[in-house]
Amino acid sequence: MSEPLMVLHYDVDGTDFTVAGEASGAVKKVLKQLGVGAEVIRKVAIAMYECEINMVIHAHGGTIDVEIRPESVRMIHKDVGPGIPDVEKAMQAGFSTASQQVRELGFGAGMGLPNMKKYTDEMKITTELGKGTIVDMTVYMK
Amino acid sequence: MTVAEIANKLGLTLKCGEDGADREVTGGYVGDLLSLVMGKAQSGNAWVTIQTNINIMAVASLTDVAMIILAEGLSPDPNTAKRSDMEGIPVYSSEKTAFDIVCELKDLV
Ligand SMILES: Nc1ncnc2c1ncn2[C@@H]1O[C@H](COP(=O)(O)OP(=O)(O)OP(=O)(O)O)[C@@H](O)[C@H]1O
Ligand SMILES: [Mg+2]
Numbered sequence: 247m248s249e250p251l252m253v254l255h256y257d258v259d260g261t262d263f264t265v266a267g268e269a270s271g272a273v274k275k276v277l278k279q280l281g282v283g284a285e286v287i288r289k290v291a292i293a294m295y296e297c298e299i300n301m302v303i304h305a306h307g308g309t310i311d312v313e314i315r316p317e318s319v320r321m322i323h324k325d326v327g328p329g330i331p332d333v334e335k336a337m338q339a340g341f342s343t344a345s346q347q348v349r350e351l352g353f354g355a356g357m358g359l360p361n362m363k364k365y366t367d368e369m370k371i372t373t374e375l376g377k378g379t380i381v382d383m384t385v386y387m388k
Numbered sequence: 389m390t391v392a393e394i395a396n397k398l399g400l401t402l403k404c405g406e407d408g409a410d411r412e413v414t415g416g417y418v419g420d421l422l423s424l425v426m427g428k429a430q431s432g433n434a435w436v437t438i439q440t441n442i443n444i445m446a447v448a449s450l451t452d453v454a455m456i457i458l459a460e461g462l463s464p465d466p467n468t469a470k471r472s473d474m475e476g477i478p479v480y481s482s483e484k485t486a487f488d489i490v491c492e493l494k495d496l497v
Contacts, residue, residue: 264467267446274450284431291450292426299422299443352439355421364427 250313252276258298260307260325263351269310270294273321280314282387289365289385290319296358297323297381303348304328305379318367320384329375337363389413389496391455391478394434398492400457400480403464405472411454413497418486422447429453434493436486440464445471453477459486 254276256269274291294310301308305327313320330336337359344354363369368384392409395402402409414432419425420439429435431452437444440462448456456472458464461483464472472479482489 264442266443267450270450271446288431288452295446295450296423296426351441351443352420352422353443355423357421357423357427361423361427 248315248317250315251280252314254312254314256310258301258307258310260302260305263302266299266302267295269298273312277314277319286319286385286387290321292365293362293383293385294321296361297321297383299353300358301325301327303344303353308378316387318384318386320382323381324378326378329377329379330371330373331375333371333373394455394493394496395480397496398482398489400482403458403472403479403481404469405476405478407473407476408454408478413454415497416490416493417453418490426451434497436489436493438462438486440468442467442471444468445475445477448477449475455480457482457489459484459489
């Protein structure tokens with residue numbers, strides 16, 4: 247793997263729904279400025295937003311580190327939330343533990359993790375109950 | 389057809405984000421579950437929904453839709469409107485149901 251061209255760091259506030267999407271929006275802008283193709287930008291934006299919003303609604307926020315390389319964009323999302331008891335189940339389309347309150351805002355279709363899987367080339371979830379979750383995703387440039 | 393032309397034909401009320409009204413609209417998507425919209429809506433789409441909270445602007449911006457149409461006479465929340473103006477993604481409102489809006493859109497995009 248080559249040295250990153252650029253590394254970006256974001257703190258995601260776990261109490262404020264209204265700012266979720268800021269990190270993914272910012273990364274989208276950076277990639278556009280770098281002249282990255284629209285399809286790659288779309289994949290990164292979707293995967294990152296879904297992960298960012300999950301950190302807010304399921305895990306009281308966290309941090310995101312983004313590494314942009316000539317061949318790939320890697321996004322590492324870390325939270326210190328409750329962890330995911332059954333990752334395989336959580337990955338299934340339609341599975342959701344979202345509260346009634348966030349469902350009313352349009353979340354809870356249980357499609358966030360499936361979207362991340364679909365729109366990234368590599369995805370790894372490391373999670374420990376009571377400790378937190380790391381979602382590490384990479385989108386290839388070509 | 390542009391956003392403004394569609395708004396005119398369908399009799400939509402502009403709520404905010406008018407800077408984006410000249411954009412060309414290509415196709416559309418209907419939905420209120422944000423992660424479905426996120427995965428399916430395409431760049432340039434008209435997105436018909438009944439969600440009015442700020443999160444629709446994040447989804448609209450990241451999927452690059454051309455316009456949001458709120459059905460059932462709904463209005464965007466104040467912070468949604470602010471974000472729409474900032475991003476130049478227009479939000480319109482219609483008294484009609486999502487079904488009726490889409491029936492009219494069908495022949496235009
Ligand atoms: N960071 C996380 N920490 C703890 N649990 C999580 C985390 N991310 C996802 N989950 C669990 O996995 C489930 C499925 O996540 P997914 O994103 O697919 O759906 P959702 O967030 O419930 O709904 P949607 O994304 O469609 O709005 C969640 O309901 C939650 O139980
Ligand atoms: Mg989710």
